[in-house]
Amino acid sequence: MSLRHPSSRRDFLSASFGIGAGSLGLETLLAEQSGKLAVGGSHFAPTAERVIFLFMSGGPSQVDTFDPKPELAKLAGKDVPESIAATVPKIKRAGLKNLMASPWEFQQHGESGIPVSELLPATAKHVDDLCVIRSMQHRNPVHGPGECVALTGTGAGDRPSIGAWSIYGLGSETQNLPAFVTMNLHSDGMQFPQAAGWGAGFLPPQYQGTVVDPEEGIRDVAMPEGFTKSRRRDQLGAIDWFNRRHLSQLGHHPEIEARIRSYEMAFRLQTAAPELFELSGESAATRALYGLDTSPTKQSGRGCLLARRMVERGVRYVQLRIGGWDAHGNIKGNHERMCGITDRPIAALLSDLKQRGLFDSTLVVWAGEFGRTPTMEGKANGRDHSPAGYSVWLAGGGVKGGQIIGQTDPIGYVTVDRPVSPHDFHATILHSLGLRADRLTYNHHGRDEVPTVFGGDAVTEVFG
């Protein structure tokens, strides 16, 4: 007989049988026991306990950031050589004329000597901690569907986000804050943030990311004016009294029991959330590190610092979406602006995590939904979308830094070695959390669904 209440406890456990009931799939927002993930719940020893996903929406250009192509300078103004053109997927926007050199110099950094564009001087100081994948690849050259591919695995965005899967597998660490938080910065303009990117898909809704505005914090967390904690406690006491009386007339009702507990969670949130967003306790050095008081780093500095504060306080998965990388008209202006906004704060986040001993247990990833063409788009000095070969990086959380994985062709257009699909990338994130993408299952419509439905193997070299 099938179960009739999708949110009932039993359904839950049966839903996550793929991994052994006791440890996974607790109602994360309402976890009754605090404490960390029992290792027994994972498929193998995790190298990371939490994830910070720095999602660069719009599509950063690989040949101007992490994948230097001196050949481009020689071929500038020419067409894509035929041998390479033949390998460019037949998708729209894949322009084959007028190659454009990167306007920036690349220099080798650190002991590993990984070359990084002069656009990212602060990130470059961390190269020995970064694992750069230069061979990301998929087929969707449009922002919305591309973002859905990058974060959920399908262009339609009808499946759970990688964040939701992670939390489904991991459980939550804190009772005071949501397990999965997402922040959308610079989302004005053309690229509407895709809710699927933090959605739960067919997983139960508690796995979805909570959208938080870095300036305003969690909505409605502040008590109305004139309220005191004790007055609120009186109210909650009365609510609880009514709810328990109501429950006693109904017999067993897990959903109603969960709702009763949700008021306790709300009360804790009310204390924890403002504290999280109250940055006055941060030292002047930290403020300076993240560039909190200077434009243009102000906003993303705040986002990065909040990400650190969140993981410190037990948030398991933080997604920071920074929009604006869509450099059609002018690669120079756009990327200079975007790197100006992001480089220092992201480097600050890496340093700060280290300084606080969180780096080794936190997986930090940096990725857009695709890269950009090595050719010029029209006559505008910009580059068009290109998912045929692009770069991302991972750091912390067991990642073996100072290495480069994969390769694109001599002009940085198409992946030629060690192609990595978004599904592989998702499997890699799960791998760091001790989860196997083909074993983490949720039964939906009679089918044991896994995070990487179109195949997807963890890139284990990432972890050395």
Add this chain to the structure above:
Amino acid sequence: MAFVCSIANAEPLSLGSPKISGSGVTSTIYEIRGSGKRQNPVRRELSEAYDGDTLFVRFRIEYKASTIDTPFGGEGEFFVLWLDSEEGTDGSAHSGGIPNIGVHVKEHVNHFMARFSPETEAFGPPLVGDLETVLVGRLTKTKAGKSAAFDRLDLWVDPEEGDLSRPDATSTVKNPRVREIRWLGFSTGGKTEPEDRIRVRELTVATGWREVFSAPAEQTVILPSVKPLSESEIPLPPKYVAPPLPEIVEVDPIPETLDTDHWSFQPIAQSGIPAVDNAEWVRSPIDAFIAQRHEELGVSPAPVAESQILARRMALVVTGLPIIDEEAPTNFDAFAEDLLSSPAFGERWGRHWLDVARWAESNGHQHNRDRSHAWRYRDWVVDAFNEDKPYDAFLREQIAGDELIPFSAENIVATGFLAAARYSGNELDKNIQRNEILVDIVNSTSKAFLGLTMECAQCHDHFFDPITQWDYYRMQAFFAQGQPGDVVLDPKGGARQLVDQRWGIFESVRDRMIEEKRQQGVPEPVLVIPKNVPKGMSEAEALTLNKIEGRLAKLPTAWAFYSPVTSPHDLAVAPTAIRWPLPFQRESLEQARVRFLDRGEPSTPGPVATPGWLQVLGETPADLRGRPRLAFAEWLTDPQHPLTARVWVNRIWQGYFGTGLVETSGDFGVAGSEPSHPQLLDWLARELIDSGWSSKHVHRLILRSNTFRQSSLFSASHAKRDPANASLWRWQPRRLEAEAIRDSVLTVAGVLDLEMGGESVPLDQAGNSLRRSLYLQQKRDSLPHQQMLFDGAGAVTSCAKRRVSTTGLQPLWMLNSEFIQTMSEILSRRIGSGSDSAEAMVSRLISLAYQRDGDKDEIDRLVSLMSESSFEDAVSVILNTNEFIYVP
């Protein structure tokens, strides 16, 4: 209202009215573009020359951000207002001692700037795109007198009134040239490209700082004298050219036979009403089926619920609104009838259907453009439920409304079901975009009406169900000749001609722009995106286009699905400015074919698929009489169809009991659940068909039943036998949906606005709206906050059943949100003004909120809370209790 005019090479018009003694303003908004060379598109003469010592000038400027170049190696922007004694010509430089205020590059950043010459540039703050900025300049003679020249220029950027002593930049010149100001003009330079868009307005001159601020905002309107194009000058839209198809791949042929013994594909049985021991409990035949299962399991039904509870339950389930301030009814059959005939019934059950129809008012994906006419479908659905439109007609009109004869605007609106497909307007590849729409339509149609999950057959034969990949593309083919769009609901009225004219102008300008770019050496493929086309229009073209669009906007329009090929009606599709319009001409849709796609990939098409329904359910005739969707709808509504009626009565059942007789109401396939009461399901399906597909007939059967009227009394022994209550031995309380929670609060507070239908309340006004939640704008990825919190339907795919999440964020909204605060305040005032004692107030509160009498303990508990804090706190407590948001 200010008037916007786009100036490319405007003739100089003299500015008559402003007098230097007072102040003068022009309120025309000038939209100025560059030409890559020095140009003075706007030049204005003062009514008398000014030769005093101090002159202020002010204007507002907005530079379109996407057109701003970040300067490198001398690129960047140049744009100024000059003040001179002479007009000069279109190409004059007005430099070298002539005061200029505007924008120029400093150290690789565009800044606001004041200067007399390139050597005397003084910079203010950087230019910010898409932000209207006020620039104020002060021109002074440091040596006073008529014969002296202006040699100092101060610039303020967005000044406050008190900023006179703090200019943002000051430029001085040693050899000034201008002794009197007679002419003002805007000048573009070599760095100002044709793509640039600079808007300036409220050009004001005055002799004092205060006058600059107090100048009336709008005074003079100057209209350019442009004539629209004559009819014969309007070009025709270009001929459609089909996009090239990739190479056709070979695929497996259509399988010859398919067979299944799965229950839902078998004919609907003629179930007799079972005889049961507990015969006196049977009020409606439904009860007999339920009692039979009870007796098999050894459980007995819970007693009938108390009348106050039952009244609340009926009202909430049937209308989504509590009925307050009324005695509980004595005749519940009559009460049910009242509820079913209340307009709120259609609003509630219409919303259930909108979930299934994945209906929303925006395209989705990154541009997420609003579909501002989509509300008509919402109203059509509400009306259909209220008038009990027979389900076969309800289905037929949604799938084939545009193919039905005679024409009716309502039938066109009904196809909003198909048009609700989500797709990316930014997709350049038309094959991908069309496939995206057809995939959405097939997935949603099969789930909604057949209760089948077709989506996996997009890439391979279904793993569980007898559905092949060929079935998938054959079903797509029913829809191949139509597309979603803003369909004008008036077959006469000349809309068609207007639309043709509109596209004619638009496309010819686009072609011209592409040709211009090509001439400039832009490499192939040369693209001009639609939003840039207006920039390339002559004034006459722009004016004509505005007129045409203005006339079109007045015609009634719906976001609907229309095929100029298979519809017998000649309708116009309004030129909704999506970024990459779908093919809109008849010839494009005539040529449209569906192909079998290997692995679901548009880049690997196989043979053409002709329309056909699921092979396992019988053969599709070769001749569909030119109206394929109508044939499909008739097949679906054939009384012999095994799925349609079952799926629909099951949805109604779910609407009452929270769970269907088939728990997976969107999946009647092998992977879905078996029906808990198969005979009852078939009996209800037959009742539906035999009643002439009357949905309200099924509602009545359920509302009459004792099954529905049971109390929620718990029994440990029954729970042991049937823990999930699948046999319905009691009523299972469940949480209200997001909409019903908010609507309940509004009702209890006494402020619900019952106005029905019409355009949705825009998102930014949703917070202050008192209308039912159904009418708040449903933008994909951006539902109203409260709907997001309480599991509203996101309209990404068909939603067969809302989920119920419980999070710590929900109580925050219920406790702290402005909405709940305001409603608590209103409700406490409402009660407080009519009652005297604390007990009376609290009793009234409970009876309003729960529609039942409070008991002594409850009253005491709230009175004690009140004595510690306030009555408003007690109100907020009750709104936060589970009982308030649960169907009892």
